[in-house]
Amino acid sequence: MPIEPPVASPRSLPEAYAVIAGEPHRPMAGGTDLLVQITGEIGEPPERVLDLWGLEELRGISLEGGTLVLGALTTYTEIRQSVIVAEHLPALAEAAATIGAAQIQNRGTIGGNAANASPAGDTLPILLACDAELVLGSVRGERAVAAIEFWPKYRETALAADELIVRIRLPLVADRQVRFRKVGTRRAQAISKVVMALAWRTDPGQDSSPWRDVRLALGSVAATPVRVPRTEAVLEGSSPSEATADEAAATLAAEIEPIDDVRSSADYRRAVAARVLHRLIRDEGGW
Ligand SMILES: Cc1cc2nc3c(=O)[nH]c(=O)nc-3n(C[C@H](O)[C@H](O)[C@H](O)COP(=O)(O)OP(=O)(O)OC[C@H]3O[C@@H](n4cnc5c(N)ncnc54)[C@H](O)[C@@H]3O)c2cc1C
Structure with a gap:
């Protein structure tokens, strides 16, 4: 496998489309994931690279x-x-x-x-x-x-x-709130052990109305980033009370299927995901 594959550097998007349609190329944006793969030690090294940075x-x-x-x-x-x-x-x-x-x-x-x-x-x-x-x-x-x-x-x-x-x-949705939480080994240069985003909206002009259109999504707890519909259903129409937090956290722990890997164990991820959600709801409820 080549350590330095040939790199095409198109000047425009149509040119980039033509290059990648003609012959398989791996696109490269910032290269922060791709360059780690270039030696073949991690993942498949690219045979040809399409450098997007100038577009x-x-x-x-x-x-x-x-x-x-x-x-x-x-x-x-x-x-x-x-x-x-x-x-x-x-x-x-x-x-x-x-x-x-x-x-x-x-x-x-x-x-x-x-x-x-x-x-x-x-x-x-x-x-x-x-x-x-x-x-x-x-x-x-x-x-x-x-x-x-x-x-x-x-x-x-x-x-x-x-x-x-x-x-x-x-x-963008009127009266929507979005929260983000990440748990890693440290504050910088840490791949997530659990990462979470929660979105909901309140009724127009009523900050304390029940939560509507709840979306809860997580990373590092399954093979892909996932939404968790059973936990969302617990939160839908609810208010951020302690009872809601308890039920949502328990539901989340049962709903996700994390794996053991070098960064964390499945048990840890399950417990932490539940804990992070519980605390997030508590922060919103102010209790
Ligand atoms: C030290 C270090 C720390 C990191 N920390 C984090 C972290 O905390 N959190 C995190 O999420 N990630 C982290 N990463 C991973 C990486 O930085 C991110 O995933 C980053 O967003 C990748 O973007 P990039 O532009 O560098 O992608 P590239 O490396 O250029 O590309 C990544 C992949 O996407 C494809 N690709 C890129 N752009 C396009 C496009 N427009 N269309 C089609 N395919 C495309 C490439 O072909 C390649 O397969 C870290 C990486 C390193 C090296």
Whole structure:
């Protein structure tokens, strides 16, 4: 296997589509996952690389109507510094701040996090909890895939071999709250043992109304990032009371199927996921 595979560096998105349609290439955004694989010690080394870094079409954070749109090449540093994200989805900035450390945040991208499809990818529970759509592009045009359908199996995505993630669309919902929690070995450079995003909305103008449209998504507790519908059902229509927290935490512990691996044991992950959710609900309830 080549240690330094040939790299194509297209100047435009149509050129990138043509290259990847002609011959299989592994896209490279920031390279923070891909370059670790290049020696073949971890994962499959790429035979040919398509360097996306110069493609301006894949950059930028904007609001389009009621949707927050992030170009696939948006870095964690850009997310952390974005006034738009701070105002409309601060939980995403919080998640970005926990990823790696400054070097990784300067190069690592949200599109790379999604395409890499690690069950521990820290932004993925937010994409699930916020009903994000991933817009994929190729010579055939663009199509949108809901986040809930994007990671069908362990480390697999809905991307076809000649497709790129172009942008990620996060619909903004009035009166919605989104919370993010991550448990790792330390505060920086730690892959998650458990990562969680919880979203709900309240009735217009009534901050203390029951929770509606609850979405709870987790990473590092299954083969893919997952939503947990049984736990969501406990929280739907509820208020953040101690009884709700007890029931939701117990349901979550029974619903997830974590594995033992080098970072953690299944028992630890199950107990911590339940504990983190319990505390999150307590923080909201203020008891
Ligand atoms: C020291 C270190 C610490 C880290 N800490 C964390 C952490 O705390 N949390 C976390 O979630 N991750 C972490 N990571 C993993 C990594 O930084 C993130 O997953 C990052 O978001 C990957 O983005 P990238 O742009 O570097 O992707 P790349 O490495 O360029 O690509 C990753 C994969 O996605 C594909 N890809 C990239 N962009 C596209 C696109 N637009 N369309 C189609 N396919 C694409 C590539 O082909 C490749 O398979 C860490 C990595 C390192 C080395």
